[in-house]
Structure formats: C-alpha cells, structure tokens
Amino acid sequence: MTFLKQTIALTGAGLRSIGERRGSSFVTLISVTAAVGVLTSLLAIREGANIFNGDNARSDVVDVISRGATSTPQSVVTRDTLSVIESAPGVKRSPDGKPYVAASTFVSVDAIKKNGKTGNVYLVGFSPGAALVQSNVRIIEGRQYRPGLHEVTVSEPIRKMYRNMNIGDHLVLLRTEWTIVGVFAGNDSIGDSVLRADADAVMSAFNRTTFQAAQVQLESPSAFGKFKDALTSNPAVSVEVRTLSQSMKDNFGQLTSLLNFVAYFVGTVMAVGAVFGALNSLYASVDARRREIATLRAIGFSGGPIVVSVLIEGMLLSLPGAFLGALVAWALFNGNVVDVSGLIFKLTVTPHLLQISILWALAIGLIGGSFPALRASGLPVATALRAS
C-alpha cells in the first residue's frame, strides 16, 4: 500500500513539474509524434497492401497456372488445358451446366499518371466465366464491356490516378482503339489494379493464342483435393493448383514483407532518436528535483516508487505522441491511393496501427525513463541534499 501511495505522490510531483520543463517535454512529445507518425504512415501502405496477403481470400476459389511458374506473368495455359480444367471434377456449375472457370490473359500497359509520371496498369482479358466466378465485381458507372469488342472497364482508383481513364476515353494500343465504357468495383483480389476486357478481344489484339491463368470456383472448399488430384494426375496437362490465398501469398508475399521491413527499419531508427530525446527530458526532470527526491529518500520513501514514478512519467510524456502521430498519419494519408509496382491500393490507418503506435510510444517512454529512474533512485542522499 505504501508503495502505491508513494508512487502516486511521486508521479504527481513529477507531472506537476512538467510545466517548468515545457521546452524539453514538448520536444519529447514532438519526437515521439514524428517517429510514430512516420511508422504509422509507412505501415499504412503495408496495411493497404494487405488485401494482397490472401488472408481474406475466398476459400472455394482456386488458381490454376502452368507447372513451374512462380507467378502469373510466367504462366501459360492453352485452350486445351482450359477445357481439361473446365471438365475436372469438383468445379461448380451453373444450372445450365456452365463451369465456374475464368481464364485470363494479362497485358502490361504504360499509362500517364495525373502528376505526369509514367506508371503501368494491367489490361486483363477475361473469359465469359468471369461473370460467374467474380460475381462480386459490379459495374458502378457506365456499362459492362461487350464480348469480342475492344471495350474496357476501369477501376475507380485507376480512373482517379491516371489521365484519360474516364468513360468515353480511348486507349490506343498497337493501333487498336479501346473504348472505356464503364467503371467497376468490388473485386477482392488484385482487381483494383487492372482494366478489364474480353479475353478474345485482348488475345486477337495482341496476337496471343494462350491464356495465362485460370480461376476456378469449386462446389465447396472441400472439393479442393479432388479437383487438384484430378488435374495433377492428368498427363495431358502440366499445371499447378493453388488456393487463392496461397497464390496471393506466392505472388505478393515478398512485396508485403519488403514494405514491412522498410516501415519497421525507418520507424526503429526514428524511435531510437526519440528515445534519446526522452532520456534528455527525463534526466532534466530528475535533475531539477534532485533535492526533492533526496529529501523524500531521507524521510523514508524507498527506491522502488521513485523508479516506477519516473517510468510512468516517461510513458505519460510519450503517450500523447502516439495518438498525435497516428492522427497526423490518418489525416494526411488515410484513403490516399498509391501504387507500388503497378499494384494499386488505398492507404489505411486501422485501429491495429493505433495499437502499434501506442506500443511504440510506451516503449520509447519506458526506455527513455529507465536510466533517469535508476539515477534518481541511486542518488546519494547526503550529496544531493548538499547540492545547491
């Protein structure tokens, strides 16, 4: 009980004296804010890219690519292979017998961003089955592309980010003119980073005879084994079957871990800087109260409460920085659209990120308070009292 009382009394005294050290306390607050703000902003990029990590991917959808290909661009799926896939067991079928299989072919297209820089987007041609498998993709403006015609639909982020991507605009690729006829939304995978069109139109415009990948909806998630075995044991085809979440991990895992590394590396170096700032401020706090602390020690306060009170002061000093930093990141970046390597996503500052910023701020305060706390508790009473 005394421990608690002493701690409260000491913490109160420390906090009241913050006003006298306005300068250094403010500096600590700003350093923590800057460190946490940068960390949160960078993590917000990763959080946005998390839509690619496959955790929310539908479990009844699988990706089929050619064997050995590590990602879709290197894959080749012929029409023969596609018909084997379509007739494989476990594939969901519509009442009139159409298989839920969406084959696709990708073309990388250079486009000019609104800021004048060059970026690239993917023009993806989908076979008619896409309407079944990706029923969550819906047209929010304009209309759907028509099969066989050079018509495309764009995602909302692409329309926002690039020039000449509005309904009615034309895109000339290899002398073929493509018309933008609609805007779509609602895809849960890499959907927002692409222009959608009909596969036959894309393949004829780019002299292609093969698809690159097929997305298959199964009767149920448990049909995966049956479907996979049927395809992998068939000598006529050479394909790899992966769940959607696995294929997204394979395709984008590196990107997410790179973003993580950059965010935490930069965040750590900045946090280290903020720790030194906090150390300075708390040393000043302890120094200013040398005689006071020594007096308390002399009248029987023990070292424990002194240590704890300085640590609490450190954490209270840095905690507002966590909220401020997260707030700044949220105000500046939340909802902004960025693209990394042609993948488009929204920066999102989530409650999870606020948790991380609070943790970092507390850690900064704790480490920043530790050495000053030890100094305070170890003050030789006699010398401290004699000091001016």
Place this chain on the structure above:
Amino acid sequence: MKYLPLAWAGIWRKRSRAVLLLLQIASAFLLFGLLQGLNSGIKQAIARAHVDRLYVGSSVSLGVPIPMGLLPQIRDVPGVKLVTPLIQFPSSYQKPSQAIPLNGVDPEAFFGIFPDYVVPPAQVRALKNDRSGIILGAIPARRYGLKIGDRLPLQTQQPKRDGSTAWSFNIVGIFDVPSQPNGAGAGIVNYDLLNEARLADRDTTLLFIALADSPEHAPAVSAAIDKAFANSSHETRTQSEGDLISSQIQRIADIDLIVGGIIGAVFFALLLATGALMMQSVRERVPELAVLKTFGFSDRLVMVLILLEAVLFCVFSAAIGLGLASIVLSLARTLIGITSMPINVIVSGLIYALVLAIAGSSVPAWRGLKLQVAEALAER
C-alpha cells in the same frame, strides 16, 4: 579560430545531455544518409548508364512481346551498329532457390553491346556454334562449382512445347562483370534455342537492344527506329539505358516523395530538439555569458560564440551519423548494388546540419546578444 576551444568546452558543459543530443542528431543523420544514399545511388546508376545502348520495346509497355521480324529493319536503321533480341526465362538449378535467370540473345551482338561483360572471344564463338551452349555468370559458376565442359541441367518456369520444363545446357564459357559486384548472376544462351522450344510467344522478343555508333547519335537513332515502325501494327518505343532504368524505378514507387516525407518529419523533430536544448543551455549559462561580457567580449562575439557552439555540435554529430550511414551502405553493397556513399549526400547532409544549427540556435543567440550584464549578474 581561437574561440573554437571555448565553444567546444561549452558543448560538453553538461556531458550527459550533450551525448544524448549528439546521439539523437546522429541517428537522424544516419537515416538521412541511408535514404538519400540509396536514392542518389539509384540516380547515379541512371547517370552512369550508357546512352548509346538503346532498348527497343513495344509501345504498349515493356514486357509486351514484339515480333522477331522487326530485327532486319532495326539493323538497317542508319547509325545502328549491333542489335540483339533479348528474352528472359526465370530458371533454377537443383533447388528452386538456386535461381539462374536465362537470357536468350544473339551471342556475338550481345557481348559486343555489353563490353563490360568480360568473356574471351573464343567462348562467344563457341556459344554461337553450340546451340545448346551457355555462357554462365561467374557467380553461379563459383557457387555451384561449375566449370567449362560441364552439363548444366536447369528447370525453367515457362513450359516447352512438349510440356516439360527441364533443360540441359553445355557450359562453353564463363563471364564476369567486374564493374558490378552482382552483375554476373545469369546465363547467356542462344535466342533460337529458347524460342524454338517454348510454348507461348514464339518468334517474339521481349525487347531488342541496339548499339548506336556514338552516344551523340543515340537520340537520333532512337527516333529513327521508332519512326520506322510508326503506324505499323507493332509500334515500338526506344529508350536509352538511363530512361529505361528511371522508368522502371518510377514504376516501383515514387521514392523521391517517400524519402522527402520521412526526412522532413525527422528534421522537423530534430530542429525543435536542438532549439529547445540550446535555449536551455543558454538560460543556464546566463551568468557565465555575463561574465564574458564583463571581461570585454562584445555583444556580437557572445552571439557568435553561441552560434559557433551550435554549428560545431550539429556538424560533428551529423558527421558521425553520416559516417555510420556510409559504413552500413558499404556493408549492404552486395545487396543493393551501390558501390559507395555518394559524396553529394555527405555534403548536403553537412549543409543541412549547418542550417539546422543556425535555425535552432538563432533565438538563444539573440538572447546572448541582448544580454544585459548588470541584470544577468543581479539574478545570481
């Protein structure tokens, strides 16, 4: 100059505080050095690029295959000395992690365009005469203990027409790239071999690489190539090596913006930190400054002393941070391919430190200038 020791002593008056601020500034400049170092390393690579090497790709985007049929026409464009197709097959040795990317090219033209890929001419001729030959990069050759004359089995990601992904090559040569520490990681093989066996995109190439007869002619040659295919069904876009690198980098992310934002936040926090601590330090030393003035130090000299102290301290701390950054960058050299810390980053870092010091200490220095001896000593 004679006041340097005085300013230096002033810095270390409160040792622990100075050390902590030093570490704070040093860590900020460590970050500055790393980020800017990376950033300008990339820019250096662009500047070092050979302007006479022209990359001819589809006007749609790099990566959209273009027909091999364009080769004779490109070769006939005046000013083109050499031209090779280039197709790339990701492939691996015994395990998927042992990547050896394959570049399918016209061997003689390729090694003519890239003289920095060092290989004896006899080995290039050997590759030309052995369709299933490979000139292997020195790095995989060393790592997997492979030498000339060995058979090299590889797995590619793209299937062959018969559905298999297994290939076998005769090692007829080893190349090294002395100018780039990790440049020699690939295998150079005959375009024809890869092309005939592959299932998709037959008789196309990812791009053509052409060598202009002089760097000065390169822009004209580049324009002439694109003009030759304008309004055809295979329009091309020809970029110099530097343009190619910068457009590839731009695709990855807007690095300038990210680096600028981070450094802005770091320096804002740092400016406040140094400013506040300088203020505090001057406040504590008011009596000492008054004594200096009593000794006959002029108002201006006292102000200069305070500024000098801040400048010395900031530049010293920044130099430590930048030094650390150079060490880290040189350790990571093999990972990121930047040979050394660009000197302009060091210089601009020190200039930032100077600005930081002057901005942070201007208020305290003003106080020093205005200090009234009688009042200051009376406070005692």
